[in-house]
Amino acid sequence: MSERPDGRKFDEMRDIEAKVGVIKKANGSAMFRIGKTIAIAGVYGPKEVHPKHMEDPEKAIMKCYYNMYSFSVPERKRPGPDRRSIEIGMVMKNALLPVVNLKEYPRTAIEVFVNIIQADAGTRCAAISAASMALADAGISMKDMVSSVAVGHVNNEVVVDLNKEEEDVEGTTDMPMAYAPRMNKITLLQLDGKISKEKLKKAISLGMKSCKKVYEIQKKALKEKYSNNGE
Ligand code: UDP
Numbered sequence: 001m002s003e004r005p006d007g008r009k010f011d012e013m014r015d016i017e018a019k020v021g022v023i024k025k026a027n028g029s030a031m032f033r034i035g036k037t038i039a040i041a042g043v044y045g046p047k048e049v050h051p052k053h054m055e056d057p058e059k060a061i062m063k064c065y066y067n068m069y070s071f072s073v074p075e076r077k078r079p080g081p082d083r084r085s086i087e088i089g090m091v092m093k094n095a096l097l098p099v100v101n102l103k104e105y106p107r108t109a110i111e112v113f114v115n116i117i118q119a120d121a122g123t124r125c126a127a128i129s130a131a132s133m134a135l136a137d138a139g140i141s142m143k144d145m146v147s148s149v150a151v152g153h154v155n156n157e158v159v160v161d162l163n164k165e166e167e168d169v170e171g172t173t174d175m176p177m178a179y180a181p182r183m184n185k186i187t188l189l190q191l192d193g194k195i196s197k198e199k200l201k202k203a204i205s206l207g208m209k210s211c212k213k214v215y216e217i218q219k220k221a222l223k224e225k226y227s228n229n230g231e
Contacts, residue, residue, distance in 0.1 A: 004154070006167045012147060013161040013210055016220040018129070020137040030136025030221070032130035034149070036120035036162055042132035043138040046108035060105035064093040066127055068116040079152055088124045095148065095178040095188035096130045100222065101141040110140060121164040122150050128178050133218050137225070147214035148178035151207040153195050158202045160210045175203055179211035 003009065014035030023029035026042035031181055032041075060149045066088040070079045071190035092114065100110070112134065114127040136145060143218035152159055155174040166182065173193030179186050186208070 002181060004159060006163060007132055008213065010157050010159045011206055011210070013213065014163065016217050018133065018217050020133050020221050020225045020231075026134070026138070028134045029135065029138070030130045030133035030137060032126050032133065034126050034129075036118055037114060037116070037122050037126045038118040039114050039116055039123065041112065041127070043110065043112050043116045043131070043132035043134040043140065045138075046105040047111075049107065049109045053080045053195040055107045055109075057106055059102040060108045060110050062093060062097065062100060062102060062110045062118075064096065064114075064118075064131065066114050066124070068119055068123060072116050072119040088127065091124055091188060092128055092131055094147055096131060096135070096186060096191070098145055098187050099132070099142045099144045099180050099183070100135065101143065104141045110135075115149065119164075121162055121167045122176070124177050125149050125178070129214055129218060133221060135159045136222055138216075144180040144182040144185075145218055146178050146180050147177070147211040147216060147218060149186065149207060149210045149214055150174055150176045151203040151210070153199055153203065154194065156177075158199050158206060160206050173176040175207070177204070177207035177211065179208050181212050181215045185192075204219035 017033040019031045022031045023042045028039045028043040030041045042139045066085050070077050079155045112131050125148035132146040149161050152175050154169050176190045178188035
């Protein structure tokens with residue numbers, strides 16, 4: 001079996017590290033690292049809505065913000081929001097909404113901020129995995145956790161967790177996915193590139209299998225915090 005640029009097997013994700021409670025002043029927070037990609041998430045709320053006319057008497061409103069720091073990539077990124085980060089904020093929100101019980105918090109706002117401090121592809125997936133852990137850490141009522149990883153088609157093979165080098169290969173297809181394992185629900189599926197029906201099925205199944213592995217790592221990190229009395 002031929003291997004990938006960094007020597008991984010086709011179904012092998014990069015090394016993952018996850019931790020909750022990394023921002024003491026936030027209601028919930030998490031760090032999620034996959035290879036060289038690092039996301040830090042902070043959740044604030046449920047809190048008062050500003051401006052007040054935005055509040056919903058039926059449920060909480062959830063706002064998601066994604067930011068990639070200038071220094072996170074080899075070629076300095078212009079600071080501040082751009083089209084890409086606004087889109088990823090929306091993508092994150094859509095991936096997380098199916099699991100969050102917003103109806104339990106009427107007239108409030110839940111804010112989710114994710115910062116990418118180092119990027120080597122797969123940042124939106126790392127952002128979703130980190131945000132999901134931070135929401136759980138904040139004690140927000142949830143039906144499930146969301147676990148996320150990209151799958152794709154590189155050099156004629158279906159692979160999981162593309163790094164930047166693989167994303168840059170000519171003809172690569174990149175498919176960020178998010179999955180809630182207990183609900184058995186795919187909450188995000190994007191597709192950049194072309195792929196056959198048969199390989200698409202294979203990629204989705206590899207994505208679901210890999211998200212289940214991410215889920216176990218997320219759960220372990222949450223349990224670790226609470227078995228150490230919050231420290
Ligand atoms: N990237 C970059 N500069 C930018 C945007 C992206 O160097 O302004 C890199 C970064 O490594 C990122 C990768 O390109 O992870 C892929 O970006 P994409 O928009 O596909 O999203 P991602 O895979 O990070 O979710």
